[in-house]
Amino acid sequence: MSALARFFNERGATVKGYDKTETELTIQLAKEGMDIHYNDEITKVYSDAELVVYTPAIPQDNKELNWYRENGYAVYKRSDVLQWITESMFSITVAGTHGKTTISTMIAHLLKDTGYGCNAFLGGISSNYSKNYWGSKTNTAVIEADEYDRSFLKLKPDVAVLTAMDADHLDIYGTLEDMEEAFIQYTKNIKPEGTLWAKHGLKKGSALVANNKRTYSLQNDGADAYASNITLNDGGYIFDVIGNGWMLHQVYLNIGGMHNIENCVVAIAVAKQLEIEDNLIKNAVANFKGVKRRFEYIIKNEQTVFIDDYAHHPEELAALIKSAKTLFPKRRCVVAFQPHLFSRTRDFADGFAHSLDMADEVLLLDIYPAREKPMEGISINTISEKMGNPNHTVLSKEGLVQYAATAPIELLITAGAGDIDKLVKPMKDAILAKG
Numbered sequence: 242m243s244a245l246a247r248f249f250n251e252r253g254a255t256v257k258g259y260d261k262t263e264t265e266l267t268i269q270l271a272k273e274g275m276d277i278h279y280n281d282e283i284t285k286v287y288s289d290a291e292l293v294v295y296t297p298a299i300p301q302d303n304k305e306l307n308w309y310r311e312n313g314y315a316v317y318k319r320s321d322v323l324q325w326i327t328e329s330m331f332s333i334t335v336a337g338t339h340g341k342t343t344i345s346t347m348i349a350h351l352l353k354d355t356g357y358g359c360n361a362f363l364g365g366i367s368s369n370y371s372k373n374y375w376g377s378k379t380n381t382a383v384i385e386a387d388e389y390d391r392s393f394l395k396l397k398p399d400v401a402v403l404t405a406m407d408a409d410h411l412d413i414y415g416t417l418e419d420m421e422e423a424f425i426q427y428t429k430n431i432k433p434e435g436t437l438w439a440k441h442g443l444k445k446g447s448a449l450v451a452n453n454k455r456t457y458s459l460q461n462d463g464a465d466a467y468a469s470n471i472t473l474n475d476g477g478y479i480f481d482v483i484g485n486g487w488m489l490h491q492v493y494l495n496i497g498g499m500h501n502i503e504n505c506v507v508a509i510a511v512a513k514q515l516e517i518e519d520n521l522i523k524n525a526v527a528n529f530k531g532v533k534r535r536f537e538y539i540i541k542n543e544q545t546v547f548i549d550d551y552a553h554h555p556e557e558l559a560a561l562i563k564s565a566k567t568l569f570p571k572r573r574c575v576v577a578f579q580p581h582l583f584s585r586t587r588d589f590a591d592g593f594a595h596s597l598d599m600a601d602e603v604l605l606l607d608i609y610p611a612r613e614k615p616m617e618g619i620s621i622n623t624i625s626e627k628m629g630n631p632n633h634t635v636l637s638k639e640g641l642v643q644y645a646a647t648a649p650i651e652l653l654i655t656a657g658a659g660d661i662d663k664l665v666k667p668m669k670d671a672i673l674a675k676g
Contacts, residue, residue, distance in 0.1 A: 242296050243270055244362040244374035245322055250275055251376050257287050259305055266366075266373075283308055290314060294322055297390035298612055320392035323362065326382050327397045330360065333511060334396050336386035336427050337404025337440070339557050340504050344402055346532045347508035349375075349383040354525035355517050359383045365551070368530035368537070386427065388420070393427055400514065401431045402507055403439040403449065407556055421445050436514065438507050441467075457510055459503040466510040468502050476541060476568055478502055482509050489519055496531040497538070497548070498564040534662055536561065539669050546572060546652045547672060549665050553581040553658035555592030562599045565654055572652035574599075577641055579606040579657030583616040586623055594627035600654075603633035604641060609659025638664055646671035 242258075243266055250256045250273060257276040260267050267277050278285050281304050293309045293316045309316050327334065335345040342365040349361035350369055358379030364387065366373050386393035386401075406424045421444070428437050428449045437451035441464035446456070458464035460471070462483070471480040477495040480502060481488060494505050505526060512522050531537060540547035546569055552558045558578070566574050576597060580586045586593070586608055597603045605621050621635055636644065645653070645668035655661055655668070 242294070242319055243267075245294060245319060246270060246275060247273065247372075247374040248326075248360070248362070248376065257290075259285065281305055292317065294319055297392065300612065318390075318392065320387075320390075320395045323384055323392075324395040324397065326360075326362070327384065330380050330382040332382045332384060332396070332398045333359075333400040333402070334384045334386040334393070334398040335402040335404070336388060336393050336424065337402070338388070338407045338554065339560075340404040340500065341385050341387075341402075342551070343501060343532050343535050344404065344504045344508055345383055345385040347504060347526075347529060348402075348511050350529050351508055351512045351517070351522060351525045352379075352381065352383065352515075353377070354528055355512070355521040357381070357512075357515060357517055363532075365535060366533035368533055369528070388423065388427075391423055394423060394430065396427075397430055397432055399432050399435045400511055401428060401435065401437050401451070402511070403428065403437065403443070404504075404507075405440060405556070406443055406445060407554065425449060438466075438510060440503075440507075455510070457503070457507040459499065459506070466506050468506050471499075471502060473568065476538065476546075482506055484510060484513060487513060487519075489523060492523055493527040494529070495527065496529065496536055497568050498536040498560065499567065500560045500564065501531075501536060536564070539665055540672060545650050545672060547650070547669060548652075548654045549662065550654065550656045551658050552656040553585070555589050555596045558593065558656060559596040559599065561654065561656060562596065565652060566599070569652050573601045574652045574654070575602045575604065575648075575650065576600040576654045576656060577604040577606065577636075577644075577661070578655075579659045579661040580608045580621065580624065581658040582611055583608055583613050583619045586621075587616060587619045590623045590627055593624045594629070597624070597633070598628055598630040600630070601632065603628070603630060604644060605633060605635045606638065606641065606657070606659075606661060607635075609657065609661075611659065642667045642671055645669075646675070 246256050271277050286305050286308050293314050295306055296319050335341045346363050346367050352359040358377035359381045360377050361375050362384045363373040364385040386396055406421050425448050428451050431451050436453040438455050439449055441456040441458035441461050455465040458467040466484040468480045476497050481490050534551040537549045539549050550561050552561045607621050
């Protein structure tokens with residue numbers, strides 16, 4: 242939503258809006274000239290609005306949204322506006338249950354850093370630019386395609402990326418099969434001359450539709466683009482990327498996570514498709530600082546490594562922990578995890594427990610409810626009781642900060658899509674205060 246707000250603001254529109262709580266992001270939007278309020282009251286509506294845009298995450302009983310509907314205003318979902326953008330620009334969209342924020346940010350960064358240019362609409366904050374949106378005179382858009390509420394099915398991409406089709410958002414889709422069908426539909430919306438880049442080996446890969454279908458992989462040479470000769474490099478990696486008829490030698494990626502090498506492979510493949518020069522691509526990858534809360538190094542020194550990540554699905558959590566332990570094999574790994582949504586905890590409790598068992602010690606916070614009401618019988622203990630690793634504890638937020646202040650820490654990971662990120666700074670300060 243904030244990316245769209247910035248898009249309209251940059252083009253001279255008067256932008257006003259509502260959010261539930263004030264955050265660093267909304268404060269920044271206000272500094273950029275937007276009028277934002279935090280009380281859902283009819284007295285706060287803007288009667289001169291020409292376009293009202295809302296996210297499906299907003300409650301259906303929101304007073305302001307319903308006032309606009311009842312009084313005949315043009316009311317559109319966020320996805321409607323993104324559809325208009327994909328129809329009017331050369332559009333690169335990135336969908337999938339994992340990795341879409343990082344890949345869309347990587348592609349947007351490669352296009353910006355190389356001078357190709359793009360309008361970027363991202364689901365996370367780029368560490369290079371401290372933004373989730375930037376504009377360009379180039380008529381190209383890079384858009385993170387969100388599967389929640391089937392929003393991504395309105396997009397009409399020229400280049401589409403599909404990363405994964407794992408079960409998620411079952412509160413929306415009901416079954417894995419229905420969710421897989423939505424991803425198949427996403428590929429059917431690619432423009433006739435467009436290209437699909439799908440992860441190699443997807444379970445329903447043969448059902449994906451595109452006139453020009455290509456695959457990417459971490460290291461499987463059966464894919465159209467993949468990495469080879471991977472070596473560790475001070476918390477990052479050096480590797481080659483091999484495509485059909487091309488190769489980039491000695492690519493430097495300065496962020497952690499083997500999954501981020503795979504993400505980088507498809508970002509490079511898209512840049513190559515746009516005929517950007519190899520050296521420009523390699524320099525841009527080396528300059529890439531990552532995405533806030535995606536394997537983000539908060540502290541990295543000889544004594545302590547502290548990583549913060551948005552991981553909120555069992556597969557993401559497993560990839561995060563495995564990558565961190567691979568990069569720092571001699572350090573004791575402690576994971577602090579806050580589940581996001583009661584429904585996701587209910588649906589994936591076994592998976593969360595299995596992934597968390599990979600850590601040496603686990604600290605569990607209460608479930609972050611977001612848009613949901615509590616569910617009977619579902620709590621943090623739903624995960625705790627399924628864990629095989631006995632070295633786990635349920636803590637309050639204050640208890641987690643206290644842990645950071647007192648416990649010896651070699652490798653600490655905070656993970657979750659709720660408000661655990663608000664604890665990162667006090668935890669960092671507490672760790673550094675110990676000397």
